Amino acid sequence: MKFRKKLLFTVFALAVIVGGVLAVNTIPLREDISPEGYPIGIKELDPKTTAVEVSADQAIETVRKLWPAPHDAEVKEMLLMDDMLSRTFWLLTWRVDDEIILAAQIDANSGEVFSLLDFRYDGKKDNLGNTTIAAEIGLEMLKKIGVPANKLSEPTVTINKGYPHRITYSVLWHQVHEDLPVLDGYVLVNIDPETLKPVGFAKGLINTEGIDTRPDVLMNRATNVAKDFIEAKGYEVREIIDVELAIGRPNYYWEGRPRKLGEPTLLWLVTIKTDLGSSAEIWVDAYTGEVVGGDQTR
Amino acid sequence: MRASKALSVLTITTILLFGIVPVQADWWLDAHYDSRLTWADDEVYRIDYHMEPETYQGIEYTVYVLKNWYESWIIDSSLPYAKVWHMASHGNLDWLGYNYLLTYYDESIYGGEIPSLRNVHGGGAMLLGFGSACYSGRSAWIPYMLHEGFIDNGAVAYMGYWDPVGDYDAYRFADRFYYYISRHS
Numbered sequence: 001m002k003f004r005k006k007l008l009f010t011v012f013a014l015a016v017i018v019g020g021v022l023a024v025n026t027i028p029l030r031e032d033i034s035p036e037g038y039p040i041g042i043k044e045l046d047p048k049t050t051a052v053e054v055s056a057d058q059a060i061e062t063v064r065k066l067w068p069a070p071h072d073a074e075v076k077e078m079l080l081m082d083d084m085l086s087r088t089f090w091l092l093t094w095r096v097d098d099e100i101i102l103a104a105q106i107d108a109n110s111g112e113v114f115s116l117l118d119f120r121y122d123g124k125k126d127n128l129g130n131t132t133i134a135a136e137i138g139l140e141m142l143k144k145i146g147v148p149a150n151k152l153s154e155p156t157v158t159i160n161k162g163y164p165h166r167i168t169y170s171v172l173w174h175q176v177h178e179d180l181p182v183l184d185g186y187v188l189v190n191i192d193p194e195t196l197k198p199v200g201f202a203k204g205l206i207n208t209e210g211i212d213t214r215p216d217v218l219m220n221r222a223t224n225v226a227k228d229f230i231e232a233k234g235y236e237v238r239e240i241i242d243v244e245l246a247i248g249r250p251n252y253y254w255e256g257r258p259r260k261l262g263e264p265t266l267l268w269l270v271t272i273k274t275d276l277g278s279s280a281e282i283w284v285d286a287y288t289g290e291v292v293g294g295d296q297t298r
Numbered sequence: 299m300r301a302s303k304a305l306s307v308l309t310i311t312t313i314l315l316f317g318i319v320p321v322q323a324d325w326w327l328d329a330h331y332d333s334r335l336t337w338a339d340d341e342v343y344r345i346d347y348h349m350e351p352e353t354y355q356g357i358e359y360t361v362y363v364l365k366n367w368y369e370s371w372i373i374d375s376s377l378p379y380a381k382v383w384h385m386a387s388h389g390n391l392d393w394l395g396y397n398y399l400l401t402y403y404d405e406s407i408y409g410g411e412i413p414s415l416r417n418v419h420g421g422g423a424m425l426l427g428f429g430s431a432c433y434s435g436r437s438a439w440i441p442y443m444l445h446e447g448f449i450d451n452g453a454v455a456y457m458g459y460w461d462p463v464g465d466y467d468a469y470r471f472a473d474r475f476y477y478y479i480s481r482h483s
Contacts, residue, residue, distance in 0.1 A: 041344050041473035084470070253466055258340055276334060278388055278432075281464070295464035296335060298388050298431045 040083035040258050047079045052088055052108035059090040059106040066113055066145070069102055070094055079108060086260055089114070113145070115202040121192040123166035128193035131157035131169070138171030138189040141198045147187050147205065151175055167193050177208040183248030206264050208247055215266055215286035219243055222289065226270035226282035229254070229291050236275035244269045250283065250292035262292065324360040325381035326419045332402045333366055337469040338386035341430065345384055348476040354381065357420060369405035377412060379419040382426045386468065389431030397433045397444050409447025416452035424453040430468050434458030
């Protein structure tokens, strides 16, 4: 009898163990990979140990000169680094009862305010109802922040209703250089349609000074370079969708891991449809014929 | 006999505890990626970097970086358990206008296939589903687009892209998004 009970307990215990092991093994394994090094991106810096040209107080003062910042609000500052753009900047937030009412980003070396958002508006009524007037109001703001309109394309205006009960008109300009598009170059101005006043802006202008818009590498050669390149990566070329000349900062996309962007240069953007069904963009340097970047649609 | 009984009880208790204790210990953040995309792996590592030190309701996140999972694994073993669910992959619209996410094996995940997200690992509903893929945030007149699949099944929030998105831009956005919602904000 004792032996039978012992046996029963042992068999039961074994069954639980085997059952447990089987249950664990039927669930897909969770692959928790530790990468060799984290890729670059945005990160916080210690202001005490990081040397910058513009202090937090100077950054606050710069914003105050440009925008009616509240004096009774608490100001919080963070020093951030955008590794990819090689930019160190201050993120300043003005808060009342811990709620952000104004936010601004200032380059910590040049002192340029490159984005500002003022949340002190209702946007409940649309007294604008007209995208042309919105563009004119945006143009006034361009002058205020010192952006010459001849560097930009014609604006497009969109009406955003993203915030609950808050309408914003957004006027967007793309940067151009001698009629060529400049990748990631833009200025955006947001307008409150109730008061017809700007409530924020963002700008990301690329330095295109001295860039010759005459390519040394012709379109056909650039297309062939891109085709050979993508085929060597194991993709099958189905169709050349587009070949366009532009100015941009090389992103070295096809080299596998995110890297710091290169200096602005003239690029052939070759868009290819591959066997994966998605399109791939290959950026060919229009002076050297080297592949210096690109992108893939998801 | 007593020793044997005690041993059996101890074994069973230990096994059960191994199963139960981690369930209450952390939130799961499942970060899926399709290795055909050049920067999708870096995107999920950035999420790991930003969110692993993060807590919600005093409970820490454990970030699982999940490479090339099958559709059935995602639906059965990831979506119902993740507090935050992220997928860096291809996405598309079908000829009817429905959007879907694609696995590495070109299997489609539609809004209508999303399981209940109301009782995830550790309790409570999924906080955020993020389809980091083309068209993943598109809405249409037809029911059961992806966002409805998530929200109707209990997720507090869902986020995706209306239009096609580049791998490069998606990486950059995800890096900033998780940075600003993490403890740094």
